[in-house]
Amino acid sequence: MIRNFFIIAIVAGLAAIFVTLFWNFGDSTTLTPLATHYADKGAAEVGAPNLVTSIVVTYRGFDTLGEVTILFLVASIVSFFLKREKLQKDIELKRETSEIILTASKLLVPIVMVLGVYVFINGHLTPGGGFQGGAIIATAFVLLLMANPDFKINHRIISIVESVSGISFVLVGVFGILLAGGFLDNKVLPLGTFGKIFSAGAIPLIYSFVGLKVGSELSNILSNFQGIQKEEM
Amino acid sequence: MANIILQIAGGIMLLSIVLSTFRFFKAGSLVDRVVAFDVMTVASISLIALISHFAGRTIYIDVAIIYGLLSFLGVIIIARYLEKSL
Amino acid sequence: MEIIKIIGALITLLGSVFLLLGSIGLIRMPDVFTRIQTGTKASTLGTLLSLLGIGIIYFDIAGKIFLLIVFILITNPVSSHMLARAAHYIGVKKADVTVVDELEDFENEKLNNKTKISE
Amino acid sequence: MNLIIIIVLSLIMVVMAVTAIIHKKLAVAVIATGVVSLMASVMYLLMAAPDVAMTEAAIGSGLSTIIFFYVLNKIRKAK
Numbered sequence: 001m002i003r004n005f006f007i008i009a010i011v012a013g014l015a016a017i018f019v020t021l022f023w024n025f026g027d028s029t030t031l032t033p034l035a036t037h038y039a040d041k042g043a044a045e046v047g048a049p050n051l052v053t054s055i056v057v058t059y060r061g062f063d064t065l066g067e068v069t070i071l072f073l074v075a076s077i078v079s080f081f082l083k084r085e086k087l088q089k090d091i092e093l094k095r096e097t098s099e100i101i102l103t104a105s106k107l108l109v110p111i112v113m114v115l116g117v118y119v120f121i122n123g124h125l126t127p128g129g130g131f132q133g134g135a136i137i138a139t140a141f142v143l144l145l146m147a148n149p150d151f152k153i154n155h156r157i158i159s160i161v162e163s164v165s166g167i168s169f170v171l172v173g174v175f176g177i178l179l180a181g182g183f184l185d186n187k188v189l190p191l192g193t194f195g196k197i198f199s200a201g202a203i204p205l206i207y208s209f210v211g212l213k214v215g216s217e218l219s220n221i222l223s224n225f226q227g228i229q230k231e232e233m
Numbered sequence: 234m235a236n237i238i239l240q241i242a243g244g245i246m247l248l249s250i251v252l253s254t255f256r257f258f259k260a261g262s263l264v265d266r267v268v269a270f271d272v273m274t275v276a277s278i279s280l281i282a283l284i285s286h287f288a289g290r291t292i293y294i295d296v297a298i299i300y301g302l303l304s305f306l307g308v309i310i311i312a313r314y315l316e317k318s319l
Numbered sequence: 320m321e322i323i324k325i326i327g328a329l330i331t332l333l334g335s336v337f338l339l340l341g342s343i344g345l346i347r348m349p350d351v352f353t354r355i356q357t358g359t360k361a362s363t364l365g366t367l368l369s370l371l372g373i374g375i376i377y378f379d380i381a382g383k384i385f386l387l388i389v390f391i392l393i394t395n396p397v398s399s400h401m402l403a404r405a406a407h408y409i410g411v412k413k414a415d416v417t418v419v420d421e422l423e424d425f426e427n428e429k430l431n432n433k434t435k436i437s438e
Numbered sequence: 439m440n441l442i443i444i445i446v447l448s449l450i451m452v453v454m455a456v457t458a459i460i461h462k463k464l465a466v467a468v469i470a471t472g473v474v475s476l477m478a479s480v481m482y483l484l485m486a487a488p489d490v491a492m493t494e495a496a497i498g499s500g501l502s503t504i505i506f507f508y509v510l511n512k513i514r515k516a517k
Contacts, residue, residue, distance in 0.1 A: 052489045098404060104397040112302060126295050127488035135496040136299065139306050142504060146309050218501065225508035235376070238328035240439050242369065245335040247446050249342035254450055256345045264351050264406040266469055268358045271398065272345055273473060275362045276338050277480055278391070279369040284483055286373055287439065291380045293483055296491050298387050300479065303500025305394040307472060312401035314507045316408050
C-alpha cells in the first residue's frame with residue numbers, strides 16, 4: 001500500500017516536472033556566439049561542406065581522440081575477458097550454412113567494404129564519417145562469420161592495422177602543432193577546391209585513420225564474441 | 234500535383250508501418266516479430282526516400298543504404314541465433 | 320518536366336500500395352511461413368517501385384538509387400530465406416492447410432541416405 | 439506531413455520502449471530496442487540531422503542488436 005503510494009507520488013512528481021518543461025518549451029531561434037562563428041566562418045576556415053565533420057574533426061578534435069581511446073579500451077577489455085577455448089562438441093552441434101547465404105556473402109562483402117570506405121573518405125562531403133564507416137566495415141566481417149562459422153579473422157593483421165592507424169592519427173595531430181595552428185589542425189595539407197574529394201586539408205586523411213581503427217576494433221570485438229568459450233560458472 | 238500524390242504515398246507507407254507494429258504485438262512466435270521488424274525496416278527505407286524528397290536534400294539517400302545493410306545483418310543474426318548455431 | 324514528376328509520383332504511389340498490401344498480408348495470413356512470404360515479396364516490390372519513382376523525379380541521383388535497388392534485391396530474399404529456414408528448424412507450427420514441405424522431405428532423404436551408407 | 443510522421447513514429451517508439459521493459463523474453467526486448475533505434479533514426483532525419491541518423495542506424499539498430507544477440511547466445515550456452 002505504502003509502496004504503491006510512493007510509486008504514484010514519484011510518477012506524479014515526474015509528470016509535474018515534465019509538464020512544466022513542456023509548457024515552457026520554445027524553439028530557440030538565435031544562435032549562441034560560438035555557433036554563429038561555426039556557421040559563418042566554419043566553411044571558409046576548414047573548407048568542408050559538411051559542417052558537422054569540420055566541427056567533429058577540427059574544432060573538437062580532442063573529443064574524437066577521446067572517443068577512439070574509449071573504443072580501444074573497450075576492445076582490449078573484451079578481448080581480455082573473453083578468452084577463446086575451443087570445445088569440439090559445440091562446433092559439431094552447429095548447423096551448416098545454406099548455399100544461398102554463401103553466394104550472397106561472396107557477392108556482398110566486397111560491396112560492403114567499398115561502401116564503408118566510401119562513407120569515411122567522403123566524410124567531409126556527405127553525411128557519415130569514420131565511426132559509421134568503421135561500423136560498416138565491421139559488419140562485412142560479421143557477414144563473413146555468418147556465411148562460414150569457422151572463419152577466423154587474422155588477429156595479427158587486425159592489430160597491425162589498428163596500431164598503425166592510431167599512431168598515424170596522433171602523428172597528424174602533432175604535425176598540426178608543428179606546421180599549423182594547433183593539435184589536429186587540418187591545414188597541414190592545402191585546403192584545395194571547395195567540394196572536391198581531395199580538399200579540406202587533412203580531414204579525409206584523419207577520417208580514414210579513424211575509420212580503419214574503429215573498423216578493426218569493432219571486428220576484433222565481434223570475433224571475440226563469436227568464439228565458443230569455456231564457462232567457469 | 235506531384236507533391237500531393239507523394240504525400241498520399243507517404244501516408245500509406247506510415248499506415249503499413251503501423252500495421253506491422255500490430256503484428257509485432259499479436260505475434261505467435263519470435264519469428265513473427267522478426268518478420269514484422271523486417272517489413273518495418275523496408276517501409277522505413279521508402280519513407281526515408283520520400284523524406285529526402287520533401288526536405289529537398291537528395292543526400293539523405295546515403296542513410297537509406299546504410300539502414301538497409303544493417304537491418305539485413307540484424308535479421309540474419311537473429312535467424313542464426315534461432316537455429317542455435319551462431 | 321511536370322509530366323515526368325507526376326509519372327514518378329504515381330510509380331511511388333503504386334509502390335506504397337504494394338507495401339500496404341504486404342503489411343495487410345502480414346496481419347491476415349494464417350501461419351509464419353505465409354507471413355514471411357507476403358512480408359518479403361510484396362514489400363520488396365513496393366520498395367523497389369517507390370525508390371524507382373524517386374529516382375525518376377531526381378534523375379541526378381539515379382546511380383545511388385540503382386545501387387540501393389540492387390542492394391535490396393539481393394539482401395531481402397536472403398534474409399527471408401534465412402528466417403524461414405530457422406523457423407523450420409525450430410519447429411514452428413504450420414497452418415492446417417499446408418500440403419507440401421520440401422525442406423522436410425529433403426532432410427528425411429539425406430537422413431535415409433546416411434543410414435543406408437552406414438548399413 | 440512532417441508533424442504526422444513525427445507523432446506516429448514517436449507513439450510507436452513509446453510503445454516499443456515499454457515493451458522492451460516489461461516483456462519477459464530477452465530476445466523480444468532486444469528486437470524492440472532495435473525498433474526504437476530505427477524510428478529514432480527516421481526522426482533525426484526529419485529534424486535535418488543526417489549524420490546523427492546515420493550513426494543511430496549503424497550503431498543503435500545494427501551493431502548493438504548484433505552484439506546483444508551474441509551475448510544472448512553465450513548466456514544460453516552457459517545455462
